[in-house]
Amino acid sequence: MTDQTSAARASSTTQDRVLIFDTTLRDGEQSPGATMTHAEKLEIAQLLDEMGVDIIEAGFPIASEGDFAAVSEIARQSQNAQICGLARAQFGDIDRCWEAIKHAKQPRIHTFIGTSPLHRAIPNLTMDEMADRIHETVSHARNLCDNVQWSPMDATRTEEDFLCRTVEIAINAGATTINIPDTVGYTAPRESAALIAMLLEKVPGADGIIFATHCHNDLGMATANSLAAVEAGARQIECTINGLGERAGNTALEEVVMALKVRNDIMPYQTGVDSSKIMNISRRVASVSGFAVQYNKAIVGKNAFAHESGIHQDGMLKNAETFEIMRPEDVGLAETNIVMGKHSGRAALRSKLENLGYELGDNQLKDVFVRFKELADRKKEIYDEDLIALMRIATDPETDRIKLKSMRVVCGTEGPNAATMTLVVDGTEQNTEQTGDGPVDASFNCIKALVPHTARLQLYQVAAVTEGTDAQATVSVRMEEDGRIVTGQSADTDTVVASVRAYVHALNRLLVRREKGGTDKREVSYKDVG
């Protein structure tokens, strides 16, 4: 056992420490459309590591070359967190997982198999055959790594006796953490607690093991189910930033962390997470995944700390606690104010961005400052949200092969919508005029005419950054070509210009990906249980 694992266990029993296991980069990222680039995965892993997450599930190494490379790199870069990789109950998966994580300071192998009747039918194994498979694979993992997590997938729909039997086998084979997944989001709080209590009571050897809870949110109960499991004895919560994940998503990290903090009076458990870093990582995950956070989402939604009605505002001015159970700064939300204008200088911009969690090098600051000035010419009041949107524009003048020089659109109720556009492609100016079903469509048709490609647009998303008709629009575009998925982002007070820039950004990334080769196609999914 690693020192760290023993320390975590010791503290879990003496101080009721709950370990936070973040699976944004594995369960979150496998949600259709949430694909992140290699660099984005590294950035999110670093933020997770810095905020005090105990375990980062960095990916599923057998799934693709890209997953393997990301997990290996995260394993090398992480300073504090344990780095975990997922593996099905197969020797090949487990070996590949170990290859990817073995450079981590604290590696963990997470292996699993579906134990419910429906899941057992997929590999067509009898209960005895499955029991043997669990013993062999967990033992194999434990021979490679002294920190092994085992999960009976669809545990909440598995027969109680069989679940106890498989958990006991995994413990005897050397598993150090047992995770109990509610794979289809089916359980309810009382049942979630009863299941953990039952396992702790009935399974021999369970008292020396950390039990984890892994909930999906199909019935909107993931957070409640996770907390109920903790009250029954689970000491690890598996979760994702913003609740990202397949279907209705996973338990949201920010919700369980803040629930344990704010209601520590009735749930006296500690996590190691610095909650003031929540807003920053939430914004980054929303931005790189293209999954915007709903306005009224608990903790990280735009309205979570907004008090608009007259009665509320009056109460808030007298005493913030009247309508507030936590302070915005507890989650890293600085008060929204008019921060800057066209006379603000570079040093002020740097300092403001640092307050918002962005550390910039000199060249990056120069680039952002130019865009800030352009924005300040068009928009009188620049809010924190405007600056965050500016930071999402990740153009690279050095490597971008396509640049927007100028454009004009004609749209309205009469006649065809048309766009004229000049792009600089590999240093040469090219222009065209195209029509389309609306100004955005016409503009995208211009790009397609000037830079022919077969990429399919998978997502086109627009959101207003602030209120007012001069608000910036942020646009996310995701496209796919031959199994390569790229995203592009931009922000501008003109929605059509922001859309074109986001498209051009994605296309520049696609050109780089074409040169590098390789695809994002996953050869296997965790659902292919062989």
Ligand code: KIV
């Ligand atoms: O939901 C689930 O069952 C999973 C497993 C792979 C742990 O994500």
Ligand code: ZN
């Ligand atoms: Zn899951």
